[in-house]
Amino acid sequence: TPCPPSRRGLAEQRPRQSPDALRVLSSILARHAQAAWPEAIAADAEVGFKYKFFGQGRYRPAVGLIGAVSTPTGSSQFSAGAWEPGTKLTWAKDVPLGFSLSGNLNWSALAHKNGRYHYKGITLSVGHDLPLGFGGYWEVYGLSGPERGDSRQIMVATGITRSVGPHAQWDVSFSQRLTRMGPDRIYSGGFSLRRPLGLVFNGR
Numbered sequence: 001t002p003c004p005p006s007r008r009g010l011a012e013q014r015p016r017q018s019p020d021a022l023r024v025l026s027s028i029l030a031r032h033a034q035a036a037w038p039e040a041i042a043a044d045a046e047v048g049f050k051y052k053f054f055g056q057g058r059y060r061p062a063v064g065l066i067g068a069v070s071t072p073t074g075s076s077q078f079s080a081g082a083w084e085p086g087t088k089l090t091w092a093k094d095v096p097l098g099f100s101l102s103g104n105l106n107w108s109a110l111a112h113k114n115g116r117y118h119y120k121g122i123t124l125s126v127g128h129d130l131p132l133g134f135g136g137y138w139e140v141y142g143l144s145g146p147e148r149g150d151s152r153q154i155m156v157a158t159g160i161t162r163s164v165g166p167h168a169q170w171d172v173s174f175s176q177r178l179t180r181m182g183p184d185r186i187y188s189g190g191f192s193l194r195r196p197l198g199l200v201f202n203g204r
Contacts, residue, residue: 044074044084061093061101070108082111086119100127119144135161145181154178155186168193 048068056062070084086108094100106121123141130136139157144150159173168191175186 044070044072044079046070056093061091063089063091065089080111084108084110098128101125102127130160133162135163137161151179151181153181157186 046068048066050064050066052062052064054060054063066088068086068088070080070086072079072081072083074080086106088107089105090102091104092100092102102125104121104123106119106123108119110117110119121141121143123139125137125139127135127137137159139159141155141157143153143155145152155175155177157173157175159171161169161171163169170189170191172189173187175188177184
């Protein structure tokens, strides 16, 4: 399942960001796979890029675009067995009292036995700084069903993030479904790493 990179770094002052909803879905499927195959498994790895159209202004949010591709490198029980591209339009804005708002519109082309499945998602998050360099967030997101014909999933989530230097981030989260479709709850964790292309383009 595609897992576009973290949204961290979209705006100039973004010390925290919630994990992406599609990466959370990958965690859902991974836990189902672990229940069926208790031995260690690995999900498909992903690579991607992010382009920032503009930073936030007084009233304007920062807006960017993320493109990513999931590579068929995971364990045989869990790998999609195909390259799965995806894209995400993302925005973020700092608001009063130390809070931040952010959201995503996601699209991915998942491999399916009957051809590609167009997978869509939308998220809305509220974040706030916590002591000792941590950040907290609360999020609601809607996702396409995991298979064609499945009803949409709506879930709420909360979690904690911790930046590791300027270009990496750990996160842990808890999610609960609000609809009939999907698992009752999810516990997940992740690590995001990015390299600013501007450092390459500017020769630094």
